[in-house]
Each structure stands twice: as C-alpha cells, then as structure tokens.
Amino acid sequence: MSDLAKPWGSSKAILHADLDCYFAAVEILDNPSLVGKPVIVGGSGPRGVVAAANYQARAYGVHSAMPMAIARRICPNAVIVDGRHSRYMEFSNQFQEILGTFTDEIEPIGLDEAFLDVSGASMLFGHPIKIAEQIRRNVFEDLSLSVCIGVGTTKQIAKLASKRAKPSVSNGKVIQGPGIYVVWPGEERGFLEPLSVGELWGVGVKTLEKLNGIGIKTVSDLREVPQKSLVKLLGKSGQNLHLLAMGLDGDKVTQSRARKSIGREKTFSTDLFSQDSISGELVRICDSVAGSLNRKGIGARTVTVKVRFGNFQTFTRSVTLAQPTNSQAEIIKHVRALASQISFDQGVRLLGVSLSNLSEFKTVQLTLDELENDTKQLSLTEAITKIRERFGNDSLAPASLLKSGKLDVIRDHEQQWGPDRSGQDL
Numbered sequence: 001m002s003d004l005a006k007p008w009g010s011s012k013a014i015l016h017a018d019l020d021c022y023f024a025a026v027e028i029l030d031n032p033s034l035v036g037k038p039v040i041v042g043g044s045g046p047r048g049v050v051a052a053a054n055y056q057a058r059a060y061g062v063h064s065a066m067p068m069a070i071a072r073r074i075c076p077n078a079v080i081v082d083g084r085h086s087r088y089m090e091f092s093n094q095f096q097e098i099l100g101t102f103t104d105e106i107e108p109i110g111l112d113e114a115f116l117d118v119s120g121a122s123m124l125f126g127h128p129i130k131i132a133e134q135i136r137r138n139v140f141e142d143l144s145l146s147v148c149i150g151v152g153t154t155k156q157i158a159k160l161a162s163k164r165a166k167p168s169v170s171n172g173k174v175i176q177g178p179g180i181y182v183v184w185p186g187e188e189r190g191f192l193e194p195l196s197v198g199e200l201w202g203v204g205v206k207t208l209e210k211l212n213g214i215g216i217k218t219v220s221d222l223r224e225v226p227q228k229s230l231v232k233l234l235g236k237s238g239q240n241l242h243l244l245a246m247g248l249d250g251d252k253v254t255q256s257r258a259r260k261s262i263g264r265e266k267t268f269s270t271d272l273f274s275q276d277s278i279s280g281e282l283v284r285i286c287d288s289v290a291g292s293l294n295r296k297g298i299g300a301r302t303v304t305v306k307v308r309f310g311n312f313q314t315f316t317r318s319v320t321l322a323q324p325t326n327s328q329a330e331i332i333k334h335v336r337a338l339a340s341q342i343s344f345d346q347g348v349r350l351l352g353v354s355l356s357n358l359s360e361f362k363t364v365q366l367t368l369d370e371l372e373n374d375t376k377q378l379s380l381t382e383a384i385t386k387i388r389e390r391f392g393n394d395s396l397a398p399a400s401l402l403k404s405g406k407l408d409v410i411r412d413h414e415q416q417w418g419p420d421r422s423g424q425d426l
C-alpha cells in the first residue's frame with residue numbers, strides 16, 4: 001500500500017493518529033488476563049454507560065455511549081472494568097510525547113487522538129507515510145499500544161482516512177485494518193464522493209435531515225448543489241460544507257498546548273547489562289533529544305533519566321539546572337551523573353531521557369571562566385544543528401558514537417537497535 005517512491009509533492013501533509021480502543025487497551029495492558037476477552041470500560045452501576053470497548057466486545061454490537069445494561073445483555077461474558085482516568089492521562093502524555101518528536105504542529109483531540117501537520121517535517125524525517133509508519137512503530141514499541149493513522153492533505157481527509165485504517169467488525173468477527181490509510185494529493189474527491197454526507201464534519205442530525213430532505217445522500221450528490229443553494233438551505237455553514245465536499249477544508253492544525261517536555265525512550269529487545277552499552281545508548285538518546293531542542297531553538301532546565309528494568313520496575317532521576325541549556329555536551333554530562341546513581345545489575349529494558357522546564361533559548365549571563373567554555377560549546381552545538389539541517393542527521397555526532405569508523409546515531413527516527421516488530425501484526 002505504501003508507495004514511498006511516489007513523492008507527496010507540495011500539498012500539505014496532515015496525519016490523524018488515533019489509538020485503538022484506548023481505555024480498553026490500557027486496561028488489557030495492565031491486566032494480561034484480559035487478553036482475548038471482550039472488555040468494556042465504563043460505569044458498572046445500574047445507570048452506567050459504556051466509555052470504551054475492545055473489538056471482541058464490539059463484535060457483539062457493544063459501542064461507546066451505550067447504556068451498560070444493554071451492553072451486559074448483548075455481551076454477557078464481557079469483563080466490565082471501571083475507568084482509571086489518571087492512568088489514561090499517563091499514557092496519553094507519553095503518546096503526545098512520541099508525536100512531538102516528529103513535529104511541533106500537533107493538535108490533540110481528547111486523550112487518544114491528535115492531528116499532526118508534518119508538511120515541514122519531511123526534510124528531517126522523510127515521506128509522510130514513512131513518518132506515519134515510524135509513529136506506529138514507536139507507539140507500539142514504547143507503549144505497547146496500537147495506533148491507526150490517516151494521511152491526507154486536510155484534517156477532515158486525514159480523520160476520515162484513519163477510520164479506514166482501523167480494525168472492523170463484520171458478522172461478529174474482528175477484521176484487521178491496514179493500520180495506515182493514505183489519501184494521496186489529487187485523490188481527495190474520489191475518496192469523498194461515495195461517502196454519506198453524514199460523515200462530513202459538522203453535519204449533525206438536523207443538517208443531515210435537511211440535506212436528505214432534498215435528496216442529498218452522498219458527498220457526490222452534495223457536489224452537484226451550487227454553493228448558493230447550500231447557503232440558502234443551511235445558512236453560513238453551507239459555504240463551509242461546500243468546501244468540505246470538495247476536499248478543500250483549510251482548517252489548520254492548531255497547537256492547543258505548549259510543549260512541556262522533549263523526550264525520547266528506547267525499549268530493548270533483550271535487556272542491557274554492560275555499562276558500556278548502557279552508556280552508549282544514553283549518549284545516542286541524548287544526541288537525538290538535544291537535536292530536537294536545537295531545531296526548535298529552545299533550552300531546558302530539567303534533565304530526567306528514566307530506567308525500566310527487566311522486571312518492569314521503573315526509576316526516574318532528575319536534575320534542575322540554574323540556567324537553561326541547549327548544549328548536547330552538558331546534557332550528556334548530567335545524564336551520565338544521574339545514571340551513575342542507579343544500579344543496572346538487574347538488566348535494563350528501557351532507557352529514556354527527557355528535558356523539561358523549556359524556554360526560548362537566550363544566551364545567559366556567565367562568569368568569565370564559564371563564558372569561555374560555554375561560548376565554545378554553544379557555538380559548537382549551533383554549528384552541529386546547522387550542519388545536520390543541511391547534510392542530514394548522521395553527518396555529525398559525538399566521537400563516542402563513532403563505532404569502528406562508522407557513525408552510529410539515531411537516524412531519521414529509525415530504531416536501529418530496538419526490537420524490530422515491523423513484521424508483527426499490530
């Protein structure tokens with residue numbers, strides 16, 4: 001399906017990323033005895049409502065917002081779990097964090113969905129489809145959750161596309177979806193035409209009635225109606241609807257929150273024990289994180305190291321600096337100091353570094369001694385960023401990443417050393 005040889009061109013590249021059966025998936029993750037069973041999250045009381053259901057439960061006809069009493073009746077063997085909002089928030093933050101490694105232009109919708117404008121990200125991370133594949137892989141590797149992604153030239157198209165990427169239920173059976181669904185530039189009209197007008201944004205029950213009332217059922221019917229007549233029928237929103245039907249919604253991806261941190265985590269397919277390999281991985285992660293910081297022109301005051309052991313025990317250690325930094329060498333220095341406080345004897349499953357307390361980076365007042373050191377370091381960091389922007393991420397790296405004369409850096413977000421589950425059924 002993914003034809004990476006075909007260029008995306010100059011059109012906008014919008015992704016809609018949507019975690020599958022989010023609440024239910026988190027519950028199953030935390031309680032493996034639920035795997036394979038129909039799981040419903042929601043109020044278990046007499047007036048409870050279904051908040052989420054996995055596909056096994058959906059196969060029985062259970063859907064969100066359904067009264068729990070009905071869900072129980074049609075799916076008597078379902079396991080019903082009360083929701084745990086704080087846990088969903090935790091995963092949601094990590095999800096946003098992963099998305100944030102690809103672009104700053106993210107518009108989260110609720111806890112489990114977001115739009116990303118990756119139009120400007122292709123220089124660094126490649127084709128929009130490649131970015132979508134990488135997001136899917138990173139989310140699966142880091143969070144063990146499945147995310148489906150729609151790729152298109154507008155938000156509406158991307159959202160409609162992600163629906164088609166999802167698993168579906170037919171005759172009580174769960175059918176795997178493609179995971180990524182792409183509507184190429186120029187294919188918007190053909191994609192929209194057969195859809196029911198009810199699928200378009202902003203078409204609620206009333207609008208749908210009005211449209212159906214004059215014989216408009218599909219988007220293709222809608223196209224036949226002159227914009228003027230639509231405005232007459234629906235008022236101002238008629239104009240917008242006309243554009244949506246043409247696949248021309250100009251709605252921008254708007255960041256609804258400022259980034260609070262920049263981070264990167266790696267999960268290893270086999271636990272790491274040796275000090276050398278752990279230290280090497282940490283430098284690699286620092287390199288990637290410092291690169292993000294520099295591309296964004298910001299500095300960070302807090303450096304956090306996260307370690308998860310083979311038995312899933314997780315530790316974090318942080319340090320907050322007096323002044324923000326954007327220097328790769330300084331970040332590495334603090335990460336090494338934090339890591340030295342942790343014993344790695346049990347074997348390391350996951351390593352992460354995150355930078356928070358972010359601010360626009362300004363050169364700070366320094367003592368004369370520091371000044372000499374820091375100006376060297378700063379201009380070096382800036383120079384590294386510039387060279388990488390020009391020649392690619394692997395054009396420069398710290399000497400410690402030089403393995404037998406070859407650079408070994410995180411290249412365009414590929415997890416070259418993590419578990420490769422790309423062949424696995426997500």
Ligand SMILES: [Mg+2]
Binds near residue numbers: 020113
């Ligand atoms: Mg979802």
